[in-house]
Amino acid sequence: MLSHVEENYLKEIYGLQEATLRGVSTNSIAEKMQTKASSVTDMLQRLSNKDLVVYTKYKGSRLSEKGRLMAISIVRKHRLWETFLVEKLNFLWDEVHDIAEQLEHIKSDKLIKKLEAFLGNPKFDPHGHPIPNSNGQINKLNSVSLAEFKIKEEGVFVGVKDSSDSFLKYLNKMNIAIGDTLKLLYIEPFDNSFLISANTRQFNISENVAKNLYLRSE
Amino acid sequence: MLSHVEENYLKEIYGLQEATLRGVSTNSIAEKMQTKASSVTDMLQRLSNKDLVVYTKYKGSRLSEKGRLMAISIVRKHRLWETFLVEKLNFLWDEVHDIAEQLEHIKSDKLIKKLEAFLGNPKFDPHGHPIPNSNGQINKLNSVSLAEFKIKEEGVFVGVKDSSDSFLKYLNKMNIAIGDTLKLLYIEPFDNSFLISANTRQFNISENVAKNLYLRSE
DNA sequence: ATTAATTTTTAGATTAACCTAAAAATATAT
């Protein structure tokens, strides 16, 4: 059975390796885990002995198939708990991450199965991220960043890329929520800022914000 | 902030010290924690340094006021989570202990407050044990063991003393559940077994079972 | 009051998870 710390490593390595086909660097893991590279090396060796990570000195690391499935199962728990916190306990979407970070480590298959049923088998968490099923399959969110929209194109806001507290709080303040229909009206050439309409309102967002909003157009 | 292990020690010491006015022995803690006496001594010294336990070599230990309040807060979380598991996720009362043993360590005051509200501010957990309030006050269950009943006396079954899986499973099998009205009909002198009636049914239970059933009479 | 039994503590090791500082390997720049 894995420790909390091992599980956190697996989950972060998983997140990093999804963004690239090459090995994940020791330093990038250290940064994500807020720890030192030497500690990461230590852990990589341990995870490698347990056949959860394929590690070769000085080359990057990647999860083994076994490690990948463990990582996905932790992501699954994390997102189900986040959904519980928002849907049942009325937390805001920017308050749930740290609590889910703890809850994801509770060991009980039966608990997760029952929680999932209690929530009505949700497919997405409060940030619009897909919830893997119990076999580790993930419903890829078929959506595109607002930054890639053409003028006059519109779509439904279905998820964020960055789900940091500060970004989510910004969206709260701007009154932009999942489910909203957004339309790109104009891109200001000077600073690449985007003029957007949602229902009757109009407002400006930075290019950086646009990149972090995912919409389903069609 | 306390570790999971420290929290478990506090909770067990609390349980043991409630049963006596004298100090809690190192060995009894070791037995409850399923560990060695030497490990317990080690931990007692650590908890004593943190002013959570009053420890004097070779004499027993007791929780400090600070330690007692921490212990009660863990009991509170344990019982709220057990209630959640039974009331919302449809677990049976004999399945929830181990999961609550993990959930009780999740750190978030806001979470517990919201969970409590979501459950409708329950006063008792699925085993009939009182849920402390957020100030550490405990509604003492005013009930008496069935073993102390007189013939023809009846009462409502409100809680168990022993809440081991095996005892709870026994009660499931016998179809005895919290809320049932039980009446003592006869005590067999030969083996002190109790003849009980519940609604229309009649059955026998051992004296040991009777001792573990708490009822509110009249 | 001694002796024997039991309980509790200390001494010394181990393991996971971290750290700092130094060494080794790899990548980049001249």
Next chain:
DNA sequence: ATATATTTTTAGGTTAATCTAAAAATTAAT
């Protein structure tokens, strides 16, 4: 190609939580 910079690993150390074996204190028995 060589020197410099960066990344990564190793070496050595710390702390929490555990263990076994031995020593010390307490309790029970003669």
